[in-house]
Amino acid sequence: MDTLKIRLQLQQTPYKHGLSARQLLSELLKNEGFLALWKGNVPAEIMYILYGACQFASYSYFSTMLSELDEKYKLDIGSASHSLLVGTAAGSTSTVVTYPFDLLRTRLAANSTKEFISMTKSIGSVYQKEGIPGFFAGLKPAVLSVASTTGLLFWSYELARDLSADYKHIPFIEGFCGFAAGAIAKGLTFPLDTLRKRIQMYSVHNKSKAVNSLSLFRHIVAREGFIGLYKGFGISVLKTAPTTAVTMFFYEFTLTSLRRNKDQKLSQ
Numbered sequence: 001m002d003t004l005k006i007r008l009q010l011q012q013t014p015y016k017h018g019l020s021a022r023q024l025l026s027e028l029l030k031n032e033g034f035l036a037l038w039k040g041n042v043p044a045e046i047m048y049i050l051y052g053a054c055q056f057a058s059y060s061y062f063s064t065m066l067s068e069l070d071e072k073y074k075l076d077i078g079s080a081s082h083s084l085l086v087g088t089a090a091g092s093t094s095t096v097v098t099y100p101f102d103l104l105r106t107r108l109a110a111n112s113t114k115e116f117i118s119m120t121k122s123i124g125s126v127y128q129k130e131g132i133p134g135f136f137a138g139l140k141p142a143v144l145s146v147a148s149t150t151g152l153l154f155w156s157y158e159l160a161r162d163l164s165a166d167y168k169h170i171p172f173i174e175g176f177c178g179f180a181a182g183a184i185a186k187g188l189t190f191p192l193d194t195l196r197k198r199i200q201m202y203s204v205h206n207k208s209k210a211v212n213s214l215s216l217f218r219h220i221v222a223r224e225g226f227i228g229l230y231k232g233f234g235i236s237v238l239k240t241a242p243t244t245a246v247t248m249f250f251y252e253f254t255l256t257s258l259r260r261n262k263d264q265k266l267s268q
Helices: 002-009 021-032 034-038 041-073 079-110 119-130 132-136 139-163 173-205 213-224 226-230 233-267
Strands: none
Touching: 002 021, 002 034, 002 079, 002 173, 002 233, 021 034, 041 079, 079 119, 079 132, 079 139, 079 173, 119 132, 139 173, 173 213, 173 226, 173 233, 213 226
């Protein structure tokens, strides 16, 4: 699903003239084979594992720090605003730490030849042609995109959880809240994700190594329309929202279990 989303985002044609997800899948299977759907999976796995660990670790750290500031200076920050600020900081931190793997995943997933390029070969190619800065191409819109998404995710999750307070008896209620939060956050920030993917591939298709984010944004809108920024959005929601639902469910489950174990030890 991630491979299809990236391929759709990189189509530089007016929206109506581009391939649909079904056509793209059919063409990919015909020309590259079934395993091509997992191109870029190695750096993607590394990125997701590191990102998840960094996201929740930094979220807990920033949450504690903000709570201490709130208590010290009587800031009176609400739970939703607290989650928005902390989530934004956690998203920014996680993005910077894992970004090179995100770029490698995009480069490998965009490869439409039958050849499977190794991650080490891709690393060598980026370093040789673009140097160290090449691994961070598109970092600015990425930080803005992911920070906004993460902040909005935790913010909308807190709101959804408050609204569902009377329905705690429903199984997997945290998951439903996470699904809604994931869909809302992704919908609001998806254009930035498309912009990031285009920048990550810009130096591959152009002689110039860098491109101005605002200029590229205007170019996409002028040539493909505003809806062109939402290419692959349907697949993204199908992938991201359920993932977020499961993630938030187990996040809450883990925290509850840890608190319960801590309380039991203190009572003993």
